[in-house]
Amino acid sequence: MSEFDLIQRFFTRATPGAILGVGDDAALLHVAEGMELAVSTDMLVSGTHFLPDADPFLLGHKTLAVNLSDLAAMGAVPRWATLALSLPAADTDWLQRFSTGFFALADEHGVELVGGDTTRGPLCLSVTIMGEVPRGKALRRSGAEAGDDIWVSGMLGHAALGLAHLQGRTELPEDVRVCCLAALHQPQPRVALGLALRDIASSAIDISDGLLADLGHILERSHAGAEVKFDEIPTGIARAIDEPLFRHCVLSGGDDYELCFTACAAKRSEIEAVAKRLGLPLTRIGKIVTGQGCTVRSAKDGVMTIKESGYDHFA
Amino acid sequence: MSEFDLIQRFFTRATPGAILGVGDDAALLHVAEGMELAVSTDMLVSGTHFLPDADPFLLGHKTLAVNLSDLAAMGAVPRWATLALSLPAADTDWLQRFSTGFFALADEHGVELVGGDTTRGPLCLSVTIMGEVPRGKALRRSGAEAGDDIWVSGMLGHAALGLAHLQGRTELPEDVRVCCLAALHQPQPRVALGLALRDIASSAIDISDGLLADLGHILERSHAGAEVKFDEIPTGIARAIDEPLFRHCVLSGGDDYELCFTACAAKRSEIEAVAKRLGLPLTRIGKIVTGQGCTVRSAKDGVMTIKESGYDHFA
Numbered sequence: 001m002s003e004f005d006l007i008q009r010f011f012t013r014a015t016p017g018a019i020l021g022v023g024d025d026a027a028l029l030h031v032a033e034g035m036e037l038a039v040s041t042d043m044l045v046s047g048t049h050f051l052p053d054a055d056p057f058l059l060g061h062k063t064l065a066v067n068l069s070d071l072a073a074m075g076a077v078p079r080w081a082t083l084a085l086s087l088p089a090a091d092t093d094w095l096q097r098f099s100t101g102f103f104a105l106a107d108e109h110g111v112e113l114v115g116g117d118t119t120r121g122p123l124c125l126s127v128t129i130m131g132e133v134p135r136g137k138a139l140r141r142s143g144a145e146a147g148d149d150i151w152v153s154g155m156l157g158h159a160a161l162g163l164a165h166l167q168g169r170t171e172l173p174e175d176v177r178v179c180c181l182a183a184l185h186q187p188q189p190r191v192a193l194g195l196a197l198r199d200i201a202s203s204a205i206d207i208s209d210g211l212l213a214d215l216g217h218i219l220e221r222s223h224a225g226a227e228v229k230f231d232e233i234p235t236g237i238a239r240a241i242d243e244p245l246f247r248h249c250v251l252s253g254g255d256d257y258e259l260c261f262t263a264c265a266a267k268r269s270e271i272e273a274v275a276k277r278l279g280l281p282l283t284r285i286g287k288i289v290t291g292q293g294c295t296v297r298s299a300k301d302g303v304m305t306i307k308e309s310g311y312d313h314f315a
Numbered sequence: 316m317s318e319f320d321l322i323q324r325f326f327t328r329a330t331p332g333a334i335l336g337v338g339d340d341a342a343l344l345h346v347a348e349g350m351e352l353a354v355s356t357d358m359l360v361s362g363t364h365f366l367p368d369a370d371p372f373l374l375g376h377k378t379l380a381v382n383l384s385d386l387a388a389m390g391a392v393p394r395w396a397t398l399a400l401s402l403p404a405a406d407t408d409w410l411q412r413f414s415t416g417f418f419a420l421a422d423e424h425g426v427e428l429v430g431g432d433t434t435r436g437p438l439c440l441s442v443t444i445m446g447e448v449p450r451g452k453a454l455r456r457s458g459a460e461a462g463d464d465i466w467v468s469g470m471l472g473h474a475a476l477g478l479a480h481l482q483g484r485t486e487l488p489e490d491v492r493v494c495c496l497a498a499l500h501q502p503q504p505r506v507a508l509g510l511a512l513r514d515i516a517s518s519a520i521d522i523s524d525g526l527l528a529d530l531g532h533i534l535e536r537s538h539a540g541a542e543v544k545f546d547e548i549p550t551g552i553a554r555a556i557d558e559p560l561f562r563h564c565v566l567s568g569g570d571d572y573e574l575c576f577t578a579c580a581a582k583r584s585e586i587e588a589v590a591k592r593l594g595l596p597l598t599r600i601g602k603i604v605t606g607q608g609c610t611v612r613s614a615k616d617g618v619m620t621i622k623e624s625g626y627d628h629f630a
Contacts (some may be wrong), residue, residue: 019351023536024456025388025521026355028448031346036334039429040341041443043399045436073340084399084441085356114354117441121360124436126399128356128443133343141339206340221338 001090002172003118009092010099015112017079027114029080035132038076042066046123053164056094058185059125061254066110066208068128068189069257073206075139076131076197078191080114081106086121092304109191118299139197139204139261146220148202148262151271153190153280155236156211157246160253170242179236185256193282194275197261204261212294212306215260219294222262228286230298251296251306262288316405318433324407325414330427332394342429344395350447353391357381361438366481371409373500374440375416381523382444383424383504384572387523390454391446391505391515394428400426401436424506454512454519456578459537463517463577463603466586468505469596470551471526472561473498475568485557494551502572508597511589512576519576525567527621530575530609537577543601545613566611566621577603 001009007022016023019028031037044063064081083102087095106113111129162180165172172180173287190206192294198202203222205214211233219226235250263271268284275282296304316324322337325383330336334343359378361367386393398417402410421428426444477495480487488552505521512519512573518537520529526548536539550565578586583599590597611619 020453020455025385025519026353026391026444026446026453028389028453029352029354030351030450033348037344037346037352038341039344039395039397039443039445041397041399041430041432041441043401043432043434043441045401045434045439048401048434048436070340073344073423080354082354082356082443083357086358086360086363086439086444115356117356117358119358119360119363121363121439122437123360124360124401124439126356126358126432126441127398128354128397129341130354131341135345138335138341138343140335206342269553 001092006090006095006119011083011113011116013103013113015114018114019113021112021114028112032132033073034135036135036138038071038074038131038133038138040067041126041128042070043124045128052123055185056097060098061105061186063125063127064102064105064111065187065189065257067127068191069187069206069208071129071131072189072191072194073204073259074133074138075137075194075204076133077195078109078111078129080112080130082128083116084114084126085116086119086124088123092311119172130178139194139201141203141218141223144203144218144224144262144274144288146224146288147291148264149268149284150215150226150228150260150262150286150288151282151284152211152234152258152260153193153205153282154258155234156207156256156258157235157250157253159187159255160249161265164245164249170245172241176237184255187255189257190259192278193259193274193280196278200267200270201261201263207256207258209254211260212251215294216217218260218262219292225289225291226286226294227289228294228296229306230296232280232283232285234283236304247297316407321410322433323403325410326398326428326431328418328426328428332427333429334428336429341541342395344429344445347447349450350454351450351455353386353389353448353453354443355382356441357385358439358441362520367438369413369414372416375413376420376501377444378440379417379420379426380504380572382442382504383506384396384502384521384523385448386444387504387506387509388454388519388574389448390452390509390519391448392510393424393426393444393446395427395445397443398428398431399441401434401439403438415534442573452513454516456518456520456533457536459518459539459577459603461539461603461605463579464599465530465543465575465577465601465603466597466599467549467573467575468508468597469573470549471522471571471573472550472565472568474502474570475564477565479560485560487556491552499570502570502602504572505574506526507588507593508574508595511593515582516576516578519574522571522573522575524569526575527566527609533575533577534607534609540604540606541601541609542604543609544609545611545619547598547600549589549596549598
């Protein structure tokens with residue numbers, strides 16, 4: 001199979017939302033008047049972000065999901081994506097399953113694949129996602145103010161616990177394992193939540209590097225500090241898990257793709273209504289304060305000492 | 316050095332042309348009214364597109380150049396780029412030189428780096444370039460009509476000859492070698508030409524996979540055939556080079572990043588004026604005809620038989 005057949009067979013779909021899609025030197029897109037274009041790029045590499053034998057369907061899902069999560073954190077409506085992939089070989093079975101996983105999630109969010117590149121090399125995937133957000137309405141990292149509540153969506157630490165289980169660093173009970181592996185392999189980008197928070201949240205970020213690292217980005221950009229109550233962080237896991245590992249996964253584990261956002265106390269009932277409407281838990285875990293840095297307290301330990309705040313590819 | 320320091324030090328520059336640049340979950344861009352957004356993605360992989368010990372300055376240049384070339388072929392003004400890179404290690408000297416090469420070309424074309432991703436893995440680079448083109452004015456592959464002239468910019472085959480020389484498949488005379496290695500390592504995207512051709516050309520493509528392969532894309536999209544005169548193809552090389560290799564590089568060699576375009580005969584003097592204004596040779600090499608496929612004739616061989624039409628990563 002040639003490179004062009006491969007693109008035609010697995011990656012060329014109708015793109016009614018684009019002026020011109022796959023098949024020319026560039027795609028042509030129309031950004032609606034009054035809208036800003038939100039753009040984000042992520043790269044997933046075999047051996048770094050996933051195991052070489054990862055299920056290609058789930059990998060197709062995750063490759064797009066991590067990008068959708070970035071648009072969710074901006075409150076943008078996802079519209080278009082490009083996909084660059086380097087492959088060791090043109091394995092049609094792998095490509096069929098990868099593209100099926102990719103397009104299943106793309107269809108769910110109305111995203112059109114409008115371009116890309118296919119080349120031979122180590123397995124490496126890069127998606128650029130583009131979306132629209134009304135002028136001035138994007139959720140940035142920089143708007144948190146002292147007194148704001150800090151909220152998170154969903155459950156934290158699951159993806160990191162799932163990875164720890166796969167790596168033999170812990171043995172999760174079956175019910176917990178199922179949730180954690182689902183979080184790791186098939187994260188659900190919180191696009192609807194991002195849209196709902198546009199006029200509510202003062203800042204937002206997606207939790208890809210770990211809660212403390214990502215909240216840290218909000219604090220840095222907002223020139224503020226935070227106080228977080230460890231016991232309030234939603235995990236959905238009662239106990240019976242190695243304590244230091246659990247703590248590490250909840251506070252610093254990456255790959256959760258939940259949103260962390262801030263909002264003033266007056267917005268609490270609106271946020272609770274959003275949670276109800278979306279069927280997605282939204283939990284207050286602390287407060288923005290003046291100063292800098294993040295203090296984490298638990299009933300058991302008092303002020304907790306945190307060594308690593310999140311994943312860093314080069315630290 | 317942490318991942319965030321690395322991004323801050325080497326890849327964060329002022330982006331006055333963006334609403335929001337590097338440092339949030341997504342960049343925010345404003346596409347001017349009346350403009351379409353042109354978007355293209357390319358991926359370069361060590362061992363496939365360049366040698367592992369490639370000069371990082373030149374690699375930074377080329378990573379962006381191949382993308383700019385795609386926008387040139389659309390007649391779009393380059394505006395913004397994202398860069399995803401996977402690196403075996405955070406080698407500050409390498410990063411300094413790579414980013415210097417990248418930004419030197421970016422500055423030349425007014426392109427702002429607005430986002431990206433940095434991760435550990437095999438050396439792999441992916442740029443998504445975005446530009447603007449007035450509504451309906453983009454140069455597509457699909458507009459060629461029987462009777463149109465076929466034109467190319469610059470000299471063809473140089474990059475492929477340079478590569479053949481580096482691989483020991485031929486020994487180029489010194490003057491030729493200098494041009495060929497420059498074409499291979501530091502291609503000049505024909506952005507100004509693309510803009511000048513907006514109201515002149517009926518179709519355009521950049522020659523990245525080889526003349527016959529890329530002209531073939533125009534023919535396929537335009538439902539037309541072509542007759543090309545081999546002796547008219549500009550190479551700037553007189554003789555004394557292995558004949559089959561020379562022919563192969565000129566017709567099927569990739570990596571030239573010149574433009575191939577079509578225009579009706581009435582546009583000849585306008586095109587010659589563009590060539591003069593830009594100081595860039597533009598040469599008529601044949602004609603679009605009805606039917607399909609491309610026939611190449613030379614004075615010496617009559618109709619030439621071509622085995623491979625261009626580079627294919629998986630054929």
